[in-house]
Every structure is written in C-alpha cells, then in structure tokens.
Amino acid sequence: MAEQKPIRVGLLGAGTVGSQTARLLVEQQDELAQRIGRPIELSGIACLDPDEVNFPWIDKSLLTTDTMSVVKNADIVVELIGGTGVARTFVLEALNNGASVVTANKALLAKYGPELYKAAEDNNVDIYFEAAVGGAIPIVRPLRESLVGDQVKSMLGIVNGTTNYILDEMTTKGLDFDVALKEAQEKGYAEADPTGDIEGYDAANKAAIMATLGFHTNVGIDDVTVEGITHITADDIAAATAEGKVVKLLAVVDHTDDGVSARVYPALIRQEHPLASVHGSFNAVFVRAEYADDLMFYGRGAGGAPTASAVVGDIVTVARHITAGCTGPAIRMYNDYPIAPLSSAKASFAVRFLIHDKPGVLLQVAKEFADRGISINGVNQDLKPTATEPGYDGEIQQLRLVTHMTDETTLRDAVEAVCKLDSVTGEPSIIRVLD
Amino acid sequence: MAEQKPIRVGLLGAGTVGSQTARLLVEQQDELAQRIGRPIELSGIACLDPDEVNFPWIDKSLLTTDTMSVVKNADIVVELIGGTGVARTFVLEALNNGASVVTANKALLAKYGPELYKAAEDNNVDIYFEAAVGGAIPIVRPLRESLVGDQVKSMLGIVNGTTNYILDEMTTKGLDFDVALKEAQEKGYAEADPTGDIEGYDAANKAAIMATLGFHTNVGIDDVTVEGITHITADDIAAATAEGKVVKLLAVVDHTDDGVSARVYPALIRQEHPLASVHGSFNAVFVRAEYADDLMFYGRGAGGAPTASAVVGDIVTVARHITAGCTGPAIRMYNDYPIAPLSSAKASFAVRFLIHDKPGVLLQVAKEFADRGISINGVNQDLKPTATEPGYDGEIQQLRLVTHMTDETTLRDAVEAVCKLDSVTGEPSIIRVLD
Incomplete structure (x- = not known):
C-alpha cells in the first residue's frame, strides 16, 4: 500500500467541525487506509487566521x-465554511475542477442543491452530505441507498437541537420562551443571533433536503412553510403537560395526491410517542415508507465530533469510489411533483384563547368553528393563565380547544372571528397536534 | 433508456419475502429504472413447486x-432460500460465475461470511445483505459506510421479533413462558419449531454479523455466547415490573482491551430506556461509537414487505454499481481481534432464590456472595412466588438480590453455593441487568 498515491483531502474551514474532522483523519490514518484500500492525506486546510488554529493534531504548515x-x-x-455565499463558489469550483465534495452545509444544499448535483453529475464526481441533516445520524445515506427500493410516504423529524433544548427547558422548568432562550445562549446551546434556529430556518433547510431525497423531486428552501417557536409561551407548555403532551419543533415532509410538502412547525405530541423522548441536542427522524413501514433514526444532531464522524464517513465513501474509479452516482430528481398548496394540509389544532368568562362565551366560540365546518374534539377551561401571558389582567381565563382535522386557512379564519368577540382578549395560541 | 440492456435479477425462493421482492420489482419497474439509470428485469424465480406460487404480479413462465x-x-x-446448506452452494456458484449476490440469510453469513466475502472480492462482485440484520432497518449499510470513519465501541440490539413478542405478552398478560409461546405459535408469530428463536440462535447469527461489520474482524456464529429466554418465568417478569424494569432479549457486541465479544442474553432494562419501548415484531439497534456517540435505529425486524424493501434497496445499490462498472467494494476484516474470554465480561445480575424463610438465611446468602468478592446492590423479599414456579410448595418465599458488577463465572459459583444451603430450594433465576 505504501507505493499507492494518497487521496488528497482539502478542508475548507477549521472551526468546531473542521478541527474534529482533521483529528479523525489524522488519528485514524492507518485504519482509514485499510478501510479504503488506499491512504488518504490532508493536503490543506483553509481558514481565516492560521495563527488562531492551534490543535496538536494539525500540522501548521497545512493552514x-x-x-x-x-x-x-x-x-x-x-466544505465546512457554511452559508450560501463563498461556499457555493468554492464547491462549484471544486466540482468543475474534477474534485468530489463532502459538505455539511444544509443551507447551501437547500438553496443551490440542483445546481450542485448537476455540476457533480456533469463532472462525474461525488457530492456527499450526510452531516447536513441530523448531524451524526445516518439519514441521508439510508434515503439515497437503503430506501431506494421503496416509496417514502412521509418523514417527521426533530432536526434542530437548539430549539429542542429550549423547549425541554421550558417544559422541565416552566420557563417562558425568552428566559429559556437567554439561558440557552449563556450555556452556549444557542447562538448570539439565534434567528436561524428559533424561527425554524435551520430545520427548514433540512426539511428541503429530506423531501428532495425522499421523493426524488426538487424541493428548495423557498418551498418550505416555516413556523418557529418564538410564539410558544409557558402557558402553552403547561396546557400540553396537562394533556400528557409535549411541544416539539418538527420538520415534516409528505407526499400525497396534492403533491409534496415540506413544513416546519411546533406541534403537540403524546408523551408516549418515540419523538417525545428525544431530548436536548439529540435529533431523530421518523420515516414512513410504503413497504418498510415505520423506521426511526436517532442520535446526536450537532457537535464537533459527532458531525465530524458523519463527514469522515462520507470522505471514506468518496475515497472508495475514487479508488474503484466510479465516482458520480447521481442524485436523480426525475420526479417533478408540484408543491402541495397550504390548504391541502389537514391537521388537528390546539387553540387557546384568553377570555372573560361570561355566560354564553363557549356557545359563541363553538358557533364560529361550527359555521366553518370545523369539529371540536375537546374543550377545557381548567388552567389559569400565568401573569407573564400577553393580555393578562388578573381576571381572564384560558379557553382551550382541540379541533378535529381541518385546514390551516379555515382554522385561522375561525380563530380570527373568535378574537373579534367581546369576551375574547389578548393573543390566541395555535399549535398543531400530531395524531 | 429503452435501448439499454436490462440488468437480470434472479430470485432464489418464492416464499413470503421472495414473493414480496418480486412484487416490488415488478410494480416499481419504471421508477427503479430511473433510480438506477438502467432497467432491471426479473430473469427467473427458483422455487420448490411452481404450481403453488400464485401471485398476480408473478409471470408464471419465470418459475x-x-x-x-x-x-x-x-x-x-x-438468495432467499435460507439455511446453510444449498444456499451456500448457490451463492458461491453465483459469485464465482461473476454475478453479484443479495441475501437476507443471517445464518449463512454468520457461518460462512469470510468465505463468501472473499469469493465476492476475488470475483470483483458485490455481496449485500441489509435484510439479514433488523429486517427493514438500515443497519448493515450504516455500519459498512456511514460509520466507516468512526470507531464502533459497542452495539446493543433487539433483533428477534418472536422473543420480543413473547416477552411482551408475558409482561402485559402475566403469562408463563410456555403459555405465551403457545399463543405466539397460534397467532403465527412463532414457528412450529421455535428453537432458533427462543434459544437465541437467530439473534446470535445477527450478533456475529454486527460484530464482524462493526469491528472489522471475523466473528462467527461459534464465537457467540448464547442464552435464550426459555428459563424466564412469570415471577421473573413480575419482579422486573416491581422494579420498574422490563426483560428483553438482547444481542450485545463489545470491543474492549480484552478483545471483541458477541453475546445474546435476556436482560433487565429500565422502562425509560429507549429499547424498553420496542414492542412486538419491531427491532432496534443501539450503536455507541467513539465520535458519533449514541445512535439508534428502529423499525420492522421481519415481515414480507419490510424485508423485501431492504432486499430491493440492496438490488438497486448493486444494480447502480453494475451500471457504473464498479462492483466489488470489499468487506474488509483487516483486524484480527481475539474473542474476549467470558470471564472478562463484567455485569450486574439480578438473582432470585426460592427460600424457606428462617432467621439467618439472608446472612448465609450474603456471606456466600461476600466470600467471592461480589457486592450486593439491593435485596428484596416482598414478592410471593406464583404457584407455577418450579419448586413451589405453598411455603416458600422469594429472595431477590441485585449485584454490583461481577463476572459470570464468579456469580454462578456464588449462586451454586447458595443453592446448597438448607433453606434454599428450587431453581435459582439469574438475569443480567443493563446499567
């Protein structure tokens, strides 16, 4: 093996994931050569400031x-630079230059996936991105290969660790969103600018990739309907707990007769549901396929070493392809499914109003829902609102109801009508319920 | 694409999995051609009696x-014949003839894996076997590819649906093993000869494959220590329930300084453990890796359609390799780890004795354990034995204790000594406790 020319691996980025990727490649050099059948070598590491990169396993001359x-x-x-700017330039340059690419960049793939996949195909090189969805969890490869003999019907995932951590803290400590977010930032679980996580955009990028791979059709970031968790209050969590449920931010992709859909939203799920026990920075993805039925994949969704494990797994796969002379298994998006209209997505909703409880209020509320053909599954008034709830005045009560399946447009119309009633005050809360 | 020569797929076996595999290949013919980039065609189906094979999607002339x-x-x-007899002959013939092989045959791989992997490598063809472990769950491919940049430390799985169903029934209905087995047989969840399942041999085959792939070393069926579930009684289950635990049959593979080990045994696990909520015919495999940390894979472990989904996923992968002209990514067993001696496996054990409760019994029992350096974590005498328990005479009581970590040889020595005490009667029960 000593005479074989090594496969050169160039790292773009030497941050948390980049430095750990370098560590795995260096520490496991001999073992990886065995697994590939040919040695690999770190040929260069691009970073912003070489003086700032100090790891015992990194040869400074490579920086x-x-x-x-x-x-x-x-x-x-x-490519571990991130973002959709220079990362795109460098990835395209690599592919057009005949190099294969491994990336963890979900935003890049969700925005420019088709362009990059085509460039890889045109140049007969590989593009692998296991770490872009679910960190260390093998989910991209099972979708590209294991389930390729099946028909994926839907996927449901907890794919953002920051929001999962915040919702966990809100649940276990009864915190309001703002407090929990601040705590997460102090502990390093949320970034200084947390927008991408808490507004659901990070999960939306992953939803776009999941839908594209699962349904073999192009679903871009602009096709994803996104709702974050900033509107979730301590009272929403308390109501969920009272009903034996938890709130989780979900990425949901579906393929129905109306087309495909990719959505991100917080939802109430039963405490017995396997996704309910996915805590902190762990991620999990549920897949329902025509023949395989239900599958679940669970593991660390972020972190330097876990993400690097997925990146190096991809590097080995690509290196094996290079060794065998067969890079370029294309990502085929041979379907051209329409994006399903929002109105086609039926769901059950938990709605919470703040009311001044007078005789007849419930009747009025019920009428607005019935007039729009929405059936009510349950009504509850047993929980007092907390003082931090917007609109709280010491007198108001909570009226919570859960609907049967309806579409969001009709639901929001009913809620708007209810909010115009004299006895109703403050902001309503609307959260989907996973059946 | 119409002019391309189709890839010929020959099925050996037209039973539950074989007929469903044929169905997926036929029903999805156009879609699979898109995914592969070249059409595939069913070229023949070998079966015992063509007259008995009647499925609308199977062209009788192929039988x-x-x-x-x-x-x-x-x-x-x-290859869907099963067993280690003619299956081996046909698989070797196929490989030596230049054909690639897809199989779901865990017994064949656990016994003759190295011979078959070598034949595949020598002939530069593929051998794929996703369905051999965990049915529809992608676990073989993640081990072969996704985790190939990492170091797998241990795996823990529920990989046999029959025993999982029986233990579930014993738990929810308080049944004794014999009754639960009979019920499972009547419902078709257990075979007429259930030995392979209930004695743990099926799980042992899977443990051998998991260890081989995870540690890149050869672990055969004869290297696996096997304990089935036939000795588990209703009282064992009742004691587990009282302690907030469930009994599950586990396949456990480990890599430590002593070498590698592959074991199958029933174990007590906490009800909060993710594996505790894996019920019925579902399987799950937990993987702990150096960098990726904990991963879990969950799904249908058996059944015609789910298993066929995994088989067809393999067929597509192999067909893509054939199309790209690069079959033959070898299964490399470059390590030559020793099999760890049984004495190296430390565990906590739950031991249950039947005793005639006289003053001093506990002292005597405790002494036998202490003399052998085994620490006791807890002792309990609160549960009465049921009348079906072997040795029951209306007078006896249960003495249950849980040890700290010890090795099985020392533990069994202590238990034997205790059984010689005058006050101790009947058969002791020994079950591992997962920490």
Whole structure:
C-alpha cells in the first residue's frame, strides 16, 4: 500500500467541525487506509487566521488563507465554511475542477442543491452530505441507498437541537420562551443571533433536503412553510403537560395526491410517542415508507465530533469510489411533483384563547368553528393563565380547544372571528397536534 | 433508456419475502429504472413447486425448480432460500460465475461470511445483505459506510421479533413462558419449531454479523455466547415490573482491551430506556461509537414487505454499481481481534432464590456472595412466588438480590453455593441487568 498515491483531502474551514474532522483523519490514518484500500492525506486546510488554529493534531504548515489553492489541490474538497455565499463558489469550483465534495452545509444544499448535483453529475464526481441533516445520524445515506427500493410516504423529524433544548427547558422548568432562550445562549446551546434556529430556518433547510431525497423531486428552501417557536409561551407548555403532551419543533415532509410538502412547525405530541423522548441536542427522524413501514433514526444532531464522524464517513465513501474509479452516482430528481398548496394540509389544532368568562362565551366560540365546518374534539377551561401571558389582567381565563382535522386557512379564519368577540382578549395560541 | 440492456435479477425462493421482492420489482419497474439509470428485469424465480406460487404480479413462465439455471442466468442473484446448506452452494456458484449476490440469510453469513466475502472480492462482485440484520432497518449499510470513519465501541440490539413478542405478552398478560409461546405459535408469530428463536440462535447469527461489520474482524456464529429466554418465568417478569424494569432479549457486541465479544442474553432494562419501548415484531439497534456517540435505529425486524424493501434497496445499490462498472467494494476484516474470554465480561445480575424463610438465611446468602468478592446492590423479599414456579410448595418465599458488577463465572459459583444451603430450594433465576 505504501507505493499507492494518497487521496488528497482539502478542508475548507477549521472551526468546531473542521478541527474534529482533521483529528479523525489524522488519528485514524492507518485504519482509514485499510478501510479504503488506499491512504488518504490532508493536503490543506483553509481558514481565516492560521495563527488562531492551534490543535496538536494539525500540522501548521497545512493552514492557509488561500482557500482556492486548497480547492485546486485536492481530490476531495470538504466544505465546512457554511452559508450560501463563498461556499457555493468554492464547491462549484471544486466540482468543475474534477474534485468530489463532502459538505455539511444544509443551507447551501437547500438553496443551490440542483445546481450542485448537476455540476457533480456533469463532472462525474461525488457530492456527499450526510452531516447536513441530523448531524451524526445516518439519514441521508439510508434515503439515497437503503430506501431506494421503496416509496417514502412521509418523514417527521426533530432536526434542530437548539430549539429542542429550549423547549425541554421550558417544559422541565416552566420557563417562558425568552428566559429559556437567554439561558440557552449563556450555556452556549444557542447562538448570539439565534434567528436561524428559533424561527425554524435551520430545520427548514433540512426539511428541503429530506423531501428532495425522499421523493426524488426538487424541493428548495423557498418551498418550505416555516413556523418557529418564538410564539410558544409557558402557558402553552403547561396546557400540553396537562394533556400528557409535549411541544416539539418538527420538520415534516409528505407526499400525497396534492403533491409534496415540506413544513416546519411546533406541534403537540403524546408523551408516549418515540419523538417525545428525544431530548436536548439529540435529533431523530421518523420515516414512513410504503413497504418498510415505520423506521426511526436517532442520535446526536450537532457537535464537533459527532458531525465530524458523519463527514469522515462520507470522505471514506468518496475515497472508495475514487479508488474503484466510479465516482458520480447521481442524485436523480426525475420526479417533478408540484408543491402541495397550504390548504391541502389537514391537521388537528390546539387553540387557546384568553377570555372573560361570561355566560354564553363557549356557545359563541363553538358557533364560529361550527359555521366553518370545523369539529371540536375537546374543550377545557381548567388552567389559569400565568401573569407573564400577553393580555393578562388578573381576571381572564384560558379557553382551550382541540379541533378535529381541518385546514390551516379555515382554522385561522375561525380563530380570527373568535378574537373579534367581546369576551375574547389578548393573543390566541395555535399549535398543531400530531395524531 | 429503452435501448439499454436490462440488468437480470434472479430470485432464489418464492416464499413470503421472495414473493414480496418480486412484487416490488415488478410494480416499481419504471421508477427503479430511473433510480438506477438502467432497467432491471426479473430473469427467473427458483422455487420448490411452481404450481403453488400464485401471485398476480408473478409471470408464471419465470418459475422453475432448476435453481442452478436461475443462478447462471442472472447479473444479480437474490438468495432467499435460507439455511446453510444449498444456499451456500448457490451463492458461491453465483459469485464465482461473476454475478453479484443479495441475501437476507443471517445464518449463512454468520457461518460462512469470510468465505463468501472473499469469493465476492476475488470475483470483483458485490455481496449485500441489509435484510439479514433488523429486517427493514438500515443497519448493515450504516455500519459498512456511514460509520466507516468512526470507531464502533459497542452495539446493543433487539433483533428477534418472536422473543420480543413473547416477552411482551408475558409482561402485559402475566403469562408463563410456555403459555405465551403457545399463543405466539397460534397467532403465527412463532414457528412450529421455535428453537432458533427462543434459544437465541437467530439473534446470535445477527450478533456475529454486527460484530464482524462493526469491528472489522471475523466473528462467527461459534464465537457467540448464547442464552435464550426459555428459563424466564412469570415471577421473573413480575419482579422486573416491581422494579420498574422490563426483560428483553438482547444481542450485545463489545470491543474492549480484552478483545471483541458477541453475546445474546435476556436482560433487565429500565422502562425509560429507549429499547424498553420496542414492542412486538419491531427491532432496534443501539450503536455507541467513539465520535458519533449514541445512535439508534428502529423499525420492522421481519415481515414480507419490510424485508423485501431492504432486499430491493440492496438490488438497486448493486444494480447502480453494475451500471457504473464498479462492483466489488470489499468487506474488509483487516483486524484480527481475539474473542474476549467470558470471564472478562463484567455485569450486574439480578438473582432470585426460592427460600424457606428462617432467621439467618439472608446472612448465609450474603456471606456466600461476600466470600467471592461480589457486592450486593439491593435485596428484596416482598414478592410471593406464583404457584407455577418450579419448586413451589405453598411455603416458600422469594429472595431477590441485585449485584454490583461481577463476572459470570464468579456469580454462578456464588449462586451454586447458595443453592446448597438448607433453606434454599428450587431453581435459582439469574438475569443480567443493563446499567
């Protein structure tokens, strides 16, 4: 094996994931050579400031600010820069230069996936991205390969650790969203600018990738309907707990006769549901397929070492393809399904109003729902609102109801009508219920 | 695409899985051609009696009793015969004939894996077997590819649906093993000869495959220590329930400084453990890796359609390799780890004795354990034995204790000594406790 020319791996980025990727490649050099059948070598590491990168396993002479030189001198380019700006330039350059690409960049794939997949196919090189969805969890490869003999019908995932952590803290400590977010930021679980996580955009990127791979059709980030968790209050969580449920931010992709849909929203799920016990930074993805039936994949959704494990798994796969001379198994999006209209998505909703309880209120509320053909599954007034609830005045009560299946447009219309009633005050809360 | 020569797929076996595999291949013919980039065609189906095979999607002219002719006229041979006899002959013939092989045959791989992997490598063809472990669950491919940049430390799985169903029934209905087995047989969840399942041999085959793939070393069926569930009584289950635990049959593989180990045994696990909520015919495999940390894979472990989903996923993968001209990514067992001696496996044990309660009994029992350096974690005498318990005479009581970590040899020595005490009667029960 000593005489074989090593496969050159160029890293773009030397942050948390980049440095751990370098560590795995260096520490396991001999073992990886055995697994591939040919040695690999780190040929360069592009970073913003080489002086700031100090890890015992990183040979300082590999560090450079000249990203393009790393791109041009590698057989496999590992893009860990993130974002949709220069990352796109470098990935395209690598592919067009005949190098294969491994990336963990979900935003890049959700926005420019088709362009990148085509560039890989045109140049007969690989593009692998296991770490872009679910961190260390093998979910991309099972979708690309294991389930390729089946028909995926839907997927349901907890794919953002930050929001999962915040919702956990709200649940166990009874915190309001703002307090829990601040705590998460102090502990390093949320970024200084948490928008991408808490507004659901990170999960939306992953939903777009899941839908594209699962349904073999192009679903981009702009096709994803997104609702974050910023509107979830301590009272929403208390109401969920009282009903034996928890609130989780879900990425949901579906394929029905109306087309495909990719959505991100917080939802109430039963405490017995396997996804209810996915806590903290762990992620999980549920897949329902025509023949395989239900599958679940669970593991660390983020973190340097777990993400690097997925990245290096991809590097080995690509290196094996290079060794065998067969890179370029294309990502085929041969379907051209329409994006299902929002109105086609039926769901059960938990709605919470703040009311001044007078005789006849419930009747009025019920009428607005009945007039729009929405059936009510249950009504509850047993929980007092907390003082931090918007609209709280010491007198108001909570009226909670759960609907049968309806579409969101009709539901919001009914809720708007209810909010115009004299006895109703404050902001209503609307959360989907997973059946 | 119409002009491309189709890839010929020959099926050996037309039973539950074989007929469903044929169905997926036929019903999804166009879609699979898109996914592969080249059409595939069913070239022959070998079965024992063509007159008995009646499925609307199976073209009767493909059925034959001449298995070897199917083997010789296929690019991909799908072995669904089972067992380690003729299956081996046909698989070797296929590989040596230049065909790739897809199989669901865990017994064949656990016994003759190295021979078959070598034949595949020598002939530069593929051998894929996702369905051999965990049915529809993608676990083989993640081990072969996703985790290939990591170091697997241990795996823990519920990989036999029959025993899982029986233990579930014993738990929810308070049944004794014999009764639950009979019920499972009547409902078709257990075979007429259930030995392979209830004695743990089926799980042992899967443990051997998991260890081989996870540790890149050869672990055969004879290297696996096996304990089935036939000795589990209703009282064991009742004691587990009283302690907030459930009994599950586990396949456990480990890599430590002492070598690798593959074991199958029933164990007590906490009700909060994710594996505790794996019920009926569902399977789940927990993987702990150096960098990825904990991963779990969950899904249908058996059944015609789910297993066929995994088989067809393999067929598509192999067909893509054939199309790209790069079959033969070898299964490399470059490590030569010793099998760890039984004495190296430390565990906590729950031991249950039947005793005639006289003053000093507990002291005597405690002494036998203490003399052998085994610490006791807890002692309990609160549950009365049921009348079906072997040794029951209306007077006896149960003495249950849980040890701290010890090895099985020392533990069994202590238990034997205790059983010689005058006050101790009947058969002791020993079950591992998962920490």
